[in-house]
Amino acid sequence: MTVLDNLWYLADEAGQQAEQTYHRLAGDHEDYIEYERTRTVSRSRFRTVANRIRENGLPYGSHTLVYRDSGALLLVRHEGVDMWVVPGGEVRSDESLREGARRELQEEAGIDATYEGLGILGRVNFRSEGHRAWGVLPVFAARAETTDLEVCDPDGEISEARWFTELPVDTRDRAELLSWRERAL
Numbered sequence: 001m002t003v004l005d006n007l008w009y010l011a012d013e014a015g016q017q018a019e020q021t022y023h024r025l026a027g028d029h030e031d032y033i034e035y036e037r038t039r040t041v042s043r044s045r046f047r048t049v050a051n052r053i054r055e056n057g058l059p060y061g062s063h064t065l066v067y068r069d070s071g072a073l074l075l076v077r078h079e080g081v082d083m084w085v086v087p088g089g090e091v092r093s094d095e096s097l098r099e100g101a102r103r104e105l106q107e108e109a110g111i112d113a114t115y116e117g118l119g120i121l122g123r124v125n126f127r128s129e130g131h132r133a134w135g136v137l138p139v140f141a142a143r144a145e146t147t148d149l150e151v152c153d154p155d156g157e158i159s160e161a162r163w164f165t166e167l168p169v170d171t172r173d174r175a176e177l178l179s180w181r182e183r184a185l
Helices: 003-028 043-056 097-109 174-184
Strands: 033-040 062-067 073-078 083-085 113-128 131-144 158-164
Touching (some): 003 043, 003 113, 003 131, 033 174, 043 131, 062 097, 062 113, 062 174, 097 113, 097 131, 097 158
Parallel strands (some): 062 131
Antiparallel strands (some): 062 073, 073 158, 113 131
16 A cells, blocks of 8 residues: 555545534534635645544544623743734543543633533545545533633643734634624623
8 A cells, every 4th residue: 555545545545524513413403603714735744633533533632712791811822833813732542531521621810610512513624736635623612710821731731811802803703703703701
């Protein structure tokens, strides 16, 4: 089998896992916002992302959209992408998607929240040299129980956590976050 065949097989396995994860999330939740993005990536990045997706359907892990009663949303500054993002990251093999999101929220912002369901469900398509794969990006909605922020990110990717009533221009998936807030709050 050639290298191209191996990459095709990996992409196929990743797609099957993404399909299972997507249907499980969609079946367990209702009233969430969906969106789709397509990214063209290098061959090595494609392999990395497809391997992640093959594990649990998630290229970027599981995330939490945390809000305060005032309507302010929690964002963290991710230095790797140089943007404000919702807290989240990789899910460990012994965690559910929600448990992974909760752990990441603790690490990246140091707060507790009450999870209410799925707020946003993204589909991220990846392309590279004729290969295609896709993964799921679940963003759970949660109401903040505590509001004093403290970043304790073991990966060192998050430099700051902050509450926003007006989302910065450099917020990843800004339109979807604003749409969710308008609909939910």
